[in-house]
Amino acid sequence: MKSNFNLVIDNLDRINLLHEVDISSDATVTGTKIFSKENPPDLPDLNKFKPMTWGTLLYSPSANTGIILTPKNASSAIRKIFVGWTTTTIQTALQQNLLPADLLFVVRDPVDRWVSGMTEWLTLWTTIEPPLRSEDKIQQLYYLLESDLFLRMLTDQGIVDMHTLPQSWFLKGLHYKNIKYFKYDSKVIFRISNYLSNSVDKIDYTKYNTYINQTNTDELKMNITLKLNELLARSEECKLRIMDLYKCDYTLLNLIELN
Amino acid sequence: MIIKIYNMKSIFSLYTDDTNINQIKLNHNFSSAFDKFDKNIKNLSQLNGLSDRLILVSPDQVFKFITIPKNASSSVRMLLPEWKHLMVTTPETLAIVRDPIDRWISGITQYLYAWTQTSDKVKQDARVSEMHRLIETELFLLMLFDFPINNAHTMPQSWFFDGYDYTTIRFYKYDSTVLSRVSEYVKVDSSKHILYNNRTVDSLLKMEISDKIRQILNQYPECKTRLFNLYRSDYVLFQTITQH
Numbered sequence: 001m002k003s004n005f006n007l008v009i010d011n012l013d014r015i016n017l018l019h020e021v022d023i024s025s026d027a028t029v030t031g032t033k034i035f036s037k038e039n040p041p042d043l044p045d046l047n048k049f050k051p052m053t054w055g056t057l058l059y060s061p062s063a064n065t066g067i068i069l070t071p072k073n074a075s076s077a078i079r080k081i082f083v084g085w086t087t088t089t090i091q092t093a094l095q096q097n098l099l100p101a102d103l104l105f106v107v108r109d110p111v112d113r114w115v116s117g118m119t120e121w122l123t124l125w126t127t128i129e130p131p132l133r134s135e136d137k138i139q140q141l142y143y144l145l146e147s148d149l150f151l152r153m154l155t156d157q158g159i160v161d162m163h164t165l166p167q168s169w170f171l172k173g174l175h176y177k178n179i180k181y182f183k184y185d186s187k188v189i190f191r192i193s194n195y196l197s198n199s200v201d202k203i204d205y206t207k208y209n210t211y212i213n214q215t216n217t218d219e220l221k222m223n224i225t226l227k228l229n230e231l232l233a234r235s236e237e238c239k240l241r242i243m244d245l246y247k248c249d250y251t252l253l254n255l256i257e258l259n
Numbered sequence: 260m261i262i263k264i265y266n267m268k269s270i271f272s273l274y275t276d277d278t279n280i281n282q283i284k285l286n287h288n289f290s291s292a293f294d295k296f297d298k299n300i301k302n303l304s305q306l307n308g309l310s311d312r313l314i315l316v317s318p319d320q321v322f323k324f325i326t327i328p329k330n331a332s333s334s335v336r337m338l339l340p341e342w343k344h345l346m347v348t349t350p351e352t353l354a355i356v357r358d359p360i361d362r363w364i365s366g367i368t369q370y371l372y373a374w375t376q377t378s379d380k381v382k383q384d385a386r387v388s389e390m391h392r393l394i395e396t397e398l399f400l401l402m403l404f405d406f407p408i409n410n411a412h413t414m415p416q417s418w419f420f421d422g423y424d425y426t427t428i429r430f431y432k433y434d435s436t437v438l439s440r441v442s443e444y445v446k447v448d449s450s451k452h453i454l455y456n457n458r459t460v461d462s463l464l465k466m467e468i469s470d471k472i473r474q475i476l477n478q479y480p481e482c483k484t485r486l487f488n489l490y491r492s493d494y495v496l497f498q499t500i501t502q503h
Contacts, residue, residue: 121405125398140398149374149389150399157406 055170108184110246117163315342357433359490366412
């Protein structure tokens, strides 16, 4: 019988994932608790992932270095900092043998990333049709954020767009061992820059603060983030649902730490 | 035109090439940022055995019935209590198909209604009140079209025929006479069974939810277009089958 873990990894079937995965016993335990050096995941590598999305690669041919861009993992900041670098997809890079020797990937706590991604999706509703922010829509959104039922439904939906797709899916076509990982935090850009300091020069940090923490500068986003975090703090069920949804990302985090 | 529904990919590629596509007027102009995600969710969905649990086989193993959620499946089970879940080959396969948007409204209504249901009466009353407030909020109703597939009730009907040669299936279109037509063909007495084909009327809240969703669909053509796009494989199926 397939374990829940395999079900998620092999299938990546959102429907099954939401409705077939048994949310009980081990399934509710985080990857950190399930796996250890003594009890490693029963997966040799991440090539078994079958993501639908080819990751975007930002690379410097001269430096033979590339950064795999993942939504909600400082990708906008990286684009702004590494100006002049070339953008392509992992698929194209593989097909045309353009894959740099040094590949970097920013990985983020899955629950934290889901909150950020869901915040972005909700905020977007206030900016579309009409293109400028409609005060009416903002008021409605604030109203919805007061509804526990609505917030719980969001955790049931889980994945709503690219920003909430599992980050490990963006590694499609790559072997996880050939990538240098950077954990997402407020200093991640500096750490990447330090890592690349020998091979890359003229990094423009001027727009760094604008892009690394956009959420903190927007009152609506701050409120949404607060409401979602409050829900996850008070509802174990909702939090576990999100953790189950991103099991493959927890696996990725564990594999990184095990190596 | 012969289609074997191996998977979603095949039927979508077929649909792309089909001139009937223009009849449905697929104006992909809904300005949500998530149109691209529709493709992902379709690719993600493979039923992997779900359909096995939805198959009923007659005692003489002549008929197999693929029961699709929101297509009178409960009524069919009530109509055919002697039929069992078996994985056998039968000479004939039957299924009920339904207008895709009509079915989606029913499915999403059930999804929302389910959120109000709990054994705690006080909690349930509070949730019903909260749901009433939610469906009065236009933004909430619009958001529903960004995550239209929630569970088996809103999965495209064509997904349930994954692996079947649809030309060998005897289809019945869903309407108020569907159970009598089915029972007549399989020679089962339906006189004792209520044609329970519109369970939405069971609940005032369900009626209110579905009315609100219909209002939004009428008010925003983009929402209808999104559903057309999402369920286009069902429209192909619906337009292609012979009515029984």
